[in-house]
Amino acid sequence: MFMYYVRLAALSYRRNPILSSLMVLAVAVGVGAYMVVFTLNYVLGGDPIPHKSDQLYHIQFDYGDPDVADFEPPPQLAYRDAITMLEQSSDFRRAATSKFVAILEPPGNDLRPFFVNGRGSSADFFAMFDVPFQYGNGWDRAADDGQRQVVVLSQELNERLFGGADSVGETINMDGHVFTVIGVLDYWEPTPKFYDVNNGPIDTGEEAYIPWSLIAGQQLRRSGNTNCWAAPENSSFEAFLNAECAWVQFWVELPDSQSFDRYQTMVDNYVAEQRDFGRMQFPVEKRLYDVNEWMVYNEVQPDETRILSALAAMLLAVCLLNTVGLLLSKFLGKSGEIGVRQALGAGKGSLFIQHTIEAGFIGALGGVLGLGVAAIGLEGIKILLGPEAPTQWITINVTVIATTILLAIASTIIAGLYPIWRACNINPAIHLKTQ
Amino acid sequence: MLKMTGINKVFRTDTVQTHALRDFSLHVEEGEFVTITGPSGCGKTTFLNLAGLLETYTSGQYLLDGEDVSSLSDAQRARLRNQKIGFIFQSFNLMPDLNLFDNVDVPLRYRGVSAKIRKERIEQALAAVGLANRQRHLPSQLSGGQQQRVAIARALVGEPRFLLADEPTGNLDSNTAEGVMELLEQINQQGTTIIMVTHDPSLAARSQRNVHILDGQIKSDDRNSKARAA
Amino acid sequence: MELGPITRALLRNKLGVILIALQIAFTMTVIVNAVYIINDRAANMARPSGLDEANTFHISSIGYGNSFNESVVVDEDLNMIRQLPGVIDATVTNAIPVSGSGSSSGYGLEPGRRDTLVPAAIYRVDEHVLEAMDLDLVAGVPFTAQQIVRRTPTEERQVTETILSQAMAESLYPDDWRQALNQNIYGPDGSALRVVGIVDRLQAPWPTFTYVENSMLTPEITLDNSTTYLVRTEPGYRDELMVEVEERLATAPHQRILRNNQSLEYTRTESYRIDSLMTTILKVVIGTLMFITAMGIVGLAVFSINRRRKQIGTRRALGATRFSILRYFMTENLIISAAGVTLGAIMTVGFNMFLVQTFNMPRIDWFYAPIGMLALLLLGQLAVIGPARSAAAITPALATRSV
Structure with missing residues (x-):
């Protein structure tokens, strides 16, 4: 059933490619930018010697x-x-x-x-x-x-x-x-x-x-x-x-x-x-x-990365608000299809799962693209830091990769909660009649 | 009032060319109540769209109130629609986000009438359809018949030269439909020309004149002396 | 205009309004504060050091081995450099302005009053400093060759003269900086320096130093085997002279290594690298955000127009011209944006207060918020033009269609 819903999500993407790509892009930019700052903070604000830093x-x-x-x-x-x-x-x-x-x-x-x-x-x-x-x-x-x-x-x-x-x-x-x-x-x-x-x-x-x-x-x-x-x-x-x-x-x-x-x-x-x-x-x-x-x-963490953290959080917020709006457009745009599914016996539960997976699907794509955004961003920062500063510490590690994808999926689903709820509560009668 | 002579309307797609109206001529005098009937796809709606200046025709001549409309710009046609024509639609076409007052207000806004006069006329129009005390209601709070009454108020508020009604009772039950018909007849008796598209023969029978269209051409044009004439 | 009905219709569709308005508010907060940070940094970076930066470079020589006699080598090197065609002048110095490293001390008007000391950067230089650094003497006289003291780090200081930057003189004599001339000022150990001259401007080496304009020149050469030469050239000669000076110093028969042969422009770039990095990042953030927000506005506008196609057709049938429809959606966007920028103005000031309190940044100028509001209103209008035009193109015949 999961794969069926994933296929539906992919189909839905293809039916509305511009709107869907816009969402993927928004998630990618928001999450990617956040991960750039996260990486900087992860290192600069992180524990350099975790097993004995308290000794x-x-x-x-x-x-x-x-x-x-x-x-x-x-x-x-x-x-x-x-x-x-x-x-x-x-x-x-x-x-x-x-x-x-x-x-x-x-x-x-x-x-x-x-x-x-x-x-x-x-x-x-x-x-x-x-x-x-x-x-x-x-x-x-x-x-x-x-x-x-x-x-x-x-x-x-x-x-x-x-x-x-x-x-x-x-x-x-x-x-x-x-x-x-x-x-x-x-x-x-x-x-x-x-x-x-x-x-x-x-x-x-x-x-x-x-x-x-x-x-x-x-x-x-x-x-x-x-x-x-x-x-x-x-x-x-x-x-x-x-x-x-x-x-x-x-x-x-x-x-x-x-x-x-x-x-x-x-x-x-x-x-x-x-x-x-x-x-x-x-x-x-x-x-x-x-x-x-x-x-x-000693304020090791530079002011710059702390300011950027706040800005990146707001950037992510904008991208997610964007996603809420676009998901809402997308889900309500296919009210007809939802009405037909309801008439064919789809319960609210299965509509909920279907649309959650659709949101997650877009989030996952956004996450993967977001990794690319983060990689480009970090590479740019390395170049801008110049030849004299050590830059080996600016790398995308497994933590960053996992966090990026999870953040993308989770935030897209959270952004999708209201649109999903709306999709599940579409009145089938109205939309069947106007078909 | 309305004079169409040799109107042709052709829809073209890449491969097909469809004649919606062919050499169509019709003359409607002031004060008439004309019903237009015909089977689905006969060209009723096309006629209505052309008459209402919602679409342009391929060839022919259309004099509206004596004015040749064939060479008018889009903005001029919009102004003519606004000033001379009142529309009543099968599915009412009210703005769901606007209350009744604002709905009836729409055509007046496009005419640039002062706020004070607008208010007076809207209240008058709503009173005329029996909804004076519902100004702040939303369309969704009304029954279908009431919604169509609002639409009629909206069509009348600009004091048009004639009303174009597209199956105004199509979405209503027979009791309500009767009420709406009576209202239209009453409006006609007060001097407003009405052209009404319908597929209901009983309604057609009530009007002074019935035009039957088939395959884009007028099949019959009957004047009905038994109708409740003005 | 139809402000009333549009607003009332919008209020029936609060979520769409809130989504766009919040996006605009966040975008405005980020953009205005980012622009403000960029301007703040740009203003810092634009402060002149007082030197002829485009035509100046510096190079350090570090001697080693027992045969290295710095006092002799310094004279030899400086003579050689000063005679090269294209060189205006050269001096030896312990620190390079804008470089980020140097030394500082405090000086005051009374000996033993350590509480009155004013911090200043100390540049230990020779009598060619004014020409080499392109400093304008606004009062007093330059150092003379006889005043230059040479000493090893462990010998007692015997310097008795100093030249102040005007800002330093103003710190000591706030009423009239000219009074500083020919006065004695006293260091933390009570030693006195007589102010023989005042130059218009010379920055300390540390860009973030609170007293960045406070500098002092003292006529001395510290013999610790490490020497830095600062060379000013005629316009256009700098790059070739950097190569030539290094070659000539390297071929001189001394045991030494040469380091940091840099133009002052490069030194400045390195010193302000974090600032320019921050500026670049912020510019990217601004561009990205404007794009995302514009896309969001377009996306939701297209959606809401598609949802209202029949309404639009009906309006056209009822007499709306294409322009009225265009105006309707532009006005609708303007109302939403206005709500967004109003909230945005509050959030902008709030975020700025956070920056002020947390990072000791200066307060935002009053005009930033209004300009930001206008900019975002404009962005919203530009974004909605496309969808609004497509709405205006909807045929009035749609009103009679049954779907």
């Missing part, structure tokens, strides 16, 4: 400038606090991390020196964020403490330097310092780049990872956003490290509520102690943010 916490300290009224505490740590937290958190996995830049002189004479964006991080970084390795491993805490000159390469940099071969044990030269390769990452490009949201959430990952202690040791040039709310005492690097300048991201992994409570107490105590020294005078709402809270707090 990874970033610290927000009570930083503030007494002279600036609306000073927002920077979402990073000052060096001295990061050092203390590293020490006091040693029972847990934790990582201080920040960016650096360097000139890399490739081994051999085939390649010219080039510029790399790198990341200094504590040893636990790789385990905490489930960073995938192709070859070798990260370093251990002893390497942090010993400022060992080891490096983990991104897949892309390894490709460029060593043709993708296992380069563990090779050495590279960055800013005149020799580093031993101990690991090579597999493809790793989390979007948004949740572990460092204040240098742009849609940003390419770093190409080389070294122990964070080397940055403070001034082996390599620090980079990334830096926010000072008190001038360093002088221009020396030591003065900068001691100053009220926030530039370090600090993450800790707290696997259960017990450790969370313990850690919270430790952080609170530290703040209380610092407050006695005259620092951290400006209470913050909250000091420990898990990954998702941190992304919301």
Whole structure:
């Protein structure tokens, strides 16, 4: 019986191709546009590390400038606090991390020196964020403490330097310092780049990872956003490290509520102690943010996609209102046929099923076409984002495909409810008489 | 009043050419009540459409109230219909979304009569058909006979030179039909020319003059002295 | 006109009216707010940086190895660049306007009063900056070669002069920005800078910075092995000079790499890429919505006309001219659209209030809603013309047909 109704729906489409195509087009455009925005939001507002996002916490300290009224505490740590937290958190996995830049002189004479964006991080970084390795491993805490000159390469940099071969044990030269390769990452490009949201959430990952202690040791040039709310005492690097300048991201992994409570107490105590020294005078709402809270707090999801969400919802509404009208036209336009069916014994139930399937049929066609609309839209956005932004994250995955088709069918049927109801309640007598 | 001479009406499709009216001549004087009869497909409706300026003819001459209508533009013909002809249809053709007042108002709107005069005339016309107190009703709230009375009010409200009625009682039961016929006769007695298409011989027998059409030509044209003459 | 009967007839068919009116209302809400966002962004993008953007490019040189002596290389490079035919002038700078990266600080009129500091972008440049950036000095004097301080990042600052953008001077002296000339202003650490000049306009590097017009020039070259040159050329020379400068810098016998050889126009495009992306998306949305809504109007109009073919024939029989029928459906659409745009105006303002509150966008100008209303009324009329013409073509003879 289902197939019979599907065939009827197809026949009905063919009898009224312009009206039907108009409906399919409206559903496709509405759903397609919605899915473009959905995809952007799904990634940018989604959970980048779902299985442990509630175990990874970033610290927000009570930083503030007494002279600036609306000073927002920077979402990073000052060096001295990061050092203390590293020490006091040693029972847990934790990582201080920040960016650096360097000139890399490739081994051999085939390649010219080039510029790399790198990341200094504590040893636990790789385990905490489930960073995938192709070859070798990260370093251990002893390497942090010993400022060992080891490096983990991104897949892309390894490709460029060593043709993708296992380069563990090779050495590279960055800013005149020799580093031993101990690991090579597999493809790793989390979007948004949740572990460092204040240098742009849609940003390419770093190409080389070294122990964070080397940055403070001034082996390599620090980079990334830096926010000072008190001038360093002088221009020396030591003065900068001691100053009220926030530039370090600090993450800790707290696997259960017990450790969370313990850690919270430790952080609170530290703040209380610092407050006695005259620092951290400006209470913050909250000091420990898990990954998702941190992304919301730092407004990772761009205003643009949120505005577009609202606009896309209205676009979908227009398309569905359109569909209601067109379905109504279509169903009432075949009142005669419905009258004949009723006279031949079709009950309201079977008329209901027939027209629901007809609406669903149009919705399904709209969904398939909507996928095309979404694909074109996303491709357009990729082109417009330009060559410098990472765009691999803009893809149509199974979730998007399934959601698109389901959304199309469901919304068309919902849009069709009133027209279906009208179709089922057509008075057969009137329409038979005028035939 | 109405003078058709040698009218031909030909319908062409790609393959077939049908003569709906052939060398058709008819002269209707002012004040007459003429019934047109004939079997289905004989050309009654075509005659009515031509007489009512709803369609154009292929050849011949048609003088309406002395005016040759063959060369008139569509807009001029619309104006003539509006001013000189009142239509009554078999299925009433009321606007289902408009109340009686607005239905009767339709022809006056196209004539550009002032609101005050329109109101007076609509009320008069509805009173004349006995529906003065139903102005705000919708057609669907009325019986068939009442609906046809509204249609008659709509046809009369513009004070036309003659009425064209197309099977006005075709959709009514005999009692109601009798009422409508009496109303039409009454209107005729007050001086309005009426041309009525019907297939009911008893109605034809009541009129002063009956024209019988067969295959697009006038078969007979009988003047009936026994009719309730004016 | 037949406003009364048309409206009364419409009220008997509320659903059709509501469907179209709601579509128009939503469409208007989206379109008006989208146009407003587009204009808002376009206004941002149109703000001049103060530079001769069409004829300016920049290139960065990063030295490495022990033999690299930046102080020598900078002089050599700048001499070479300035002597190339087609170059108007070149300067070294720590930041490129509009690029999105740079440094800022706060300056105020009294030492130690950190609460009065006014934020400003700091450009560390040499004495060629005015020519190279095409800045108009509206008061005071340019930097002299002797004032340029060279220092490594860890050496103490010894700079004592500054040139302000006029907006910065206005922030410090709201009554009369000219008063800033020859005054000392004080940084967060209490160090003083004397204002030797004021230029008409120079934007900070960050387009979204609240104080985007507040900039300061200081005469210094930071020797951290990383140097950015900003070069202004005669019109038409930029592209070839970009190639030539990079080639010449690359062939000079220094251990360095060259990066970011970009025209300022490209830099601007990159900085405003999200804005132009947003603008493009919104334009597509506007076009799509207008199309869908127009199609919806056409679809429902065709339906309602088909449903009323006999009525139309009857009206023609009763004396309606073709034009009256056309006018009837145009008027009917106008009434529905009017209801739609009235609701649309309310929704437009409501959605704008949401944008204002949630995203700190400026309020919509008063004329947007009325223009949007007119635009949608027009769209409705244009959409209904086709169906209305086909309605007008219905023959009056339809009135006597029995089907």
